[in-house]
Amino acid sequence: MTGDQDVILKLEDVSKVYSGTVAVKRANFEVRKGAVNVLVGENGAGKSTLMKIIAGVEQPTLGRILLDGEEVSFSSSGDAVTRGIGMVFQELNLFGNLTVAENIFATREITNRFRKIDRKEQERRAAEFLERLEAGIRPDMLVEDLRIGQQQLVEIAKAVSLDARILIMDEPTSALSAAEVEILFKVIADLKAGGVAIVYISHRLEELIRIGDTITVLRDGRITGQAEMKDVDTQWIVRQMIGSDAKDFAKADGHVPGEEIFRAEDICLPRVTGGLAVDHVSLSLRAGEILGIYGLMGAGRSELFDCIMGRHGHSTGAIFIAGKKVHERDTTRRIRRGLALIPEDRQREGLVSILSVASNLTLASLSRFVRLFHIRGAAERQAVTQTVRELAIKVADPTQEVSSLSGGNQQKVVIGKALLTGPKVLLMDEPSRGIDVGAKADVFRTMRKLSRDGLGILFATSDLDEVMALSDRIAVMSNGKLTGIFDRAEATEAALVAASALGHGPVPHGEQGA
Amino acid sequence: MTDIPAKAVVNSISSGSVLLTLMKARTFIALIAVLLFFSIAAPNFLSAANLILMSKHVALNAFLAMGMTFVIITGGIDLSVGSIVGLCGMVAGYLVLNGVDLQVGYTIYFNVFEIALITLAVGILIGAVNGLLITRLNVAPFIATLGVLYVARGLALLSSDGRTFPNLIGKPELGTTGFGFLGAGRLLGLPVSIWILVVVALGAAYLARYTPLGRHVFAVGGNERAARISGVRVNMVKMFVYMFSGFCAAIVGLIISSELMASHPATGESFELNAIAAAVLGGTSMSGGRGTIGGTIVGAFVIGILSDGLVMMGVSSFWQMVIKGLVIIVAVVVDQAQRRLQSRVTLMQMAKAG
Known part of the structure; x- marks a missing residue:
């Protein structure tokens, strides 16, 4: 990549392993200031994990993080915030029962001499940020009364209010209307002009191409492509995202659909x-x-x-x-x-996570196993065993709590439950x-x-x-x-x-x- | 890797399992402990007469605790049971003494069997009111049943202007005699109320384990949304548990009035708290989804024996309250410790299995 003098944050050979799965593998990622650094990838490619590492929410298992050329390690998101890194999370992290202003200044409350929260000052400052977003949100409104898109704007206002040098936005437009997206892009342009480094994650390719300066593509936890946005097109992005190795989709068998x-x-x-x-x-x-x-x-x-x-x-x-x-x-x-x-x-x-695998499987279809009002244990057990075998659910004993299974096996239990109703x-x-x-x-x-x-x-x-x-x-x-x-x-x-x-x-x- | 850490893991798993088994059986162990303690500390404690008397006391709380267990498993709470006990006692007493005046010069008197049925119906009806408030009007269970607690108690007081209905012997010419059988009668040497408890408890345990309704009760408490999407009629399940709780309370109201041969409108005050305590002691989780009828019955026996035994030892009632409170707190603390240990053992087993 070019422009080394602009690099504010650098990840070197960063890996993140969760129990059993590798979310990010030896990733090298540079964030440039005064630019929109786009990150794309399919669901589960590791984008969010990578961003959480930068924001201090997660710690890397291996590798180094360099901020302004010096190695840092964040033990919490508070650490990252004090170093000037802010993040707009994909899932909204707002308190619905508090006002917009209280949300924006949560954990950084403005207090007066007596350590009482200065509500007026908070609302005045919050109003300034909200005005830039032109959303028509009053700082004294309760967050739960806002539309989901407006909540997303509050989340953005909160991140902007941090005066961050690096601002990470994880799918910031997923709930915004077209007009709101335009306003957000204007705000991003302002921030960019002010030298802020923006990391932008989105699924919407047309958005990325419009707003991005550089692009990095992730696939299965690995970085598969890095380029200047002006050099690439949609086809390139899609190719990098999907890769040449096709996933294991079962082949169509060519049967003809019926009525x-x-x-x-x-x-x-x-x-x-x-x-x-x-x-x-x-x-x-x-x-x-x-x-x-x-x-x-x-x-x-x-x-x-x-x-x-x-x-x-x-x-x-x-x-x-x-x-x-x-x-x-x-x-x-x-x-x-x-x-x-x-x-x-x-x-x-x-x-129902505290019930057994067997109880979950038959929950929707109990009436099949009932005589009068009695659940016939043998019939139920037989159906459970058969479903476990057919769907290849890996479970030693179906009376085990369903929460002890891996995600994939839990999903198979949900599918098995639906199939047992004979849909x-x-x-x-x-x-x-x-x-x-x-x-x-x-x-x-x-x-x-x-x-x-x-x-x-x-x-x-x-x-x-x-x-x-x-x-x-x-x-x-x-x-x-x-x-x-x-x-x-x-x-x-x-x-x-x-x-x-x-x-x-x-x-x-x-x-x-x- | 050497063998040593692997062995250590195996050892800690098995020792964890032993501890876990002990913790799971904690209510039972507590029951044996109180029985042993009082049989040594209190003279006459193990006499047949005393054991039967204690069982009669325990039975009252056990009925309420069973109804409460189902309610708590669905994630709710029923504070109104004590008042339902009082009101149902008054209904029974009123019917024995006064019958129903038809306002046209006739008064209908029911026989004892019919009176019992009507009283049970009243209990179920009040439970249905709880259920409707919670399911149709979306009132939080705590608030809905708190409101009904006051209303039912008030109605009980109004029914007699606060007085007691005395001498429920009935009149042979009206066919209202025999009301004392429930509370004082015996079958095969055991009090009738114990037999009723056995029947209701077996029925409730069967319902919880072997019927779709029972399974649905647990599903609703474990994850209401998932239950709804799986086609469970969540509202019907909730209606049922509150109606069953009302039914249990009505049984208690009948038994108490029958024992005393009198109905007092303040009967049953604070019974709901004892019922909750027994359920929790028996391993019912207040956050819903977990609990057993057997555990609850054992829990009711622990509480009942504890208080009767302390009385026999001459411990002041003030200390009794302190001790009861401590027992409940310890039970819940052990419950939480068991959950943690259990999840650790499960994780270790998963890790070992790879």
Whole structure:
């Protein structure tokens, strides 16, 4: 890389190992001041880990961090903040029950002579930062009353208020509207002019190309490419991200999908804060077909699944299974009609972590094993053993607590639970998130097998690679709307990316048109 | 790597397992300890008459604690049980003495069996009110049942203007005699109330282990969102646990009135706290998802025997309270230590398995 004199922070041969997995492998990364240093990679490539190391949240297992040429080690994020490193986290780290000003100055409260918090001064200073973001947020508002995008802006204001020399932004635009993104970019330009080094992480390629000065690509914990932004194009980035070694996606077996098994008509879900989280979405699915739903975070994929499962009483629209309208509005009876959901958040929605593997597996299908009101232990055990074998769940004893399993095996338990209900239509929300390569391959193989057995599968993902490799057809969502449906033959990555950005403001680069 | 650290790991695992087993059996060990201690320290403690008397005392708390266990496993709490005991006692007493005046010159008197059924229905109904407040109106369980605690107690006092319904002997010509059977009667040498406890406890333990409803109770307490997505009817499960708790409280109300052959509106005050204590002592986790009926019964026996034994030794009731409090605190501290040890042993086993 060029411009060594501008380098403010340098990572040398940094590795980070968690119990069992290597998140970052011998990474060398330079951050230049007065520039936007872009970092891209697929989910789980190690971007967030790398940033957490810089921000002092995590300590590297191996390697050195050089700040202004001298070696440093941060034992906490407070250390990093005092050295001038600020971070906007991907998951919002705000206190909903406190005001905007209190959040911005959390742990750095402005106090008067008597050590009482000077609320007026805090709000005045907070207002200055907020004004730069032109968000119309008053400093005395409660954070929980703000839209998610506004909360993200508060998070950004908080980071800016640190007067950091290095500012890390992890997916700062994931919940912002097009107008808000423009304002953020203006703020970034100001900061850049002031000599601040910005590390910018995002999935949105068109955004990166527009705003970045340098780009670094991560794949599987390794840095696979570094370049000046002006020298590269989308194709280059995608190639570096995916690499030549294809992942272990189970191959399509060429079976032909059957009759329509599921149809959703005009599904709408109003947002609490106004607008529609799911905006008049209609789609249909045939038996034995895998329909991938691609979209960025907040595109409304999970919300669509929630509506289909009947988790929102106030959603509208109709769903049909095998041509018959589903009148039942609650989850319990929709499961009986043949719908099953594998939720995105395994811990919060997929598993009852203190129950055993066996109890979790049969939780949704207990009625199958019941005579009168008695659970037939033998029948239940047999179903559990069979599922454990079929899905290759690695567990010594199914009476073990499910929380003792690895992420991949936990995910298989969630899938097993859904399959035991005997579904006709399976909804899978990010089924490969946060699990290791081997388990991913198993999950994909299972999806193929199920589709061969005639199940209809809707699966949502923000992983381009996955959606391209596994789907028979691809639907793209953006901002709650269905912005495109592609047959596998006609789908290109560029077309998907373009469709997923619709409604998020102008797509600046002509090459991204379909 | 040499052999030595590997062996050390194996050793610490097995010693951890022994300690873990001891900790898991802690309530039972505590029960044996109090039994041994009082049989030495208190004369007549082990006499049959005393043991039966103590069991009758324990049974009352055990009923409430069983209902409370289900409620706590779902992650809730039921503060209203003491008041339901009082109100149900008053309902039974009123029906024995006064019957129901139809306002047209006739009064219906029920026989004792019908009175018991009506009283149980009242208990279940109040439990249903708790459940509706919590599921339909989204009131926090603590607040909802606190409110019902006051309402039910107030109604109990209003029913007699604060007076006691005395002499519930009934009149043979009205067919209302025999109310004393529940509290004073015996079957095969054991008090009727003990038999009822055995039946209800077996039923509750069966429900918890072998029925979908029981499984759902644990699932709701362990992770309500996951349970809902798995198709568990969370609201129905919650309704059930509060209604069951009300049912248990009604049984206690009947037994107490029957024992005393009188209904007093202040009966059952602070019973809810003893019930919570027994459940917690028996290993029920206040954060939900964990607990057993067997553990709760043992917990109720530990508390009951402790207080009766201390009375027999002539320890002042003030000290009794201090001791009871300490026992509960120690139980929870040991519970937490067990959780930590358990997760460490599991991690070590996983590491060993690779």
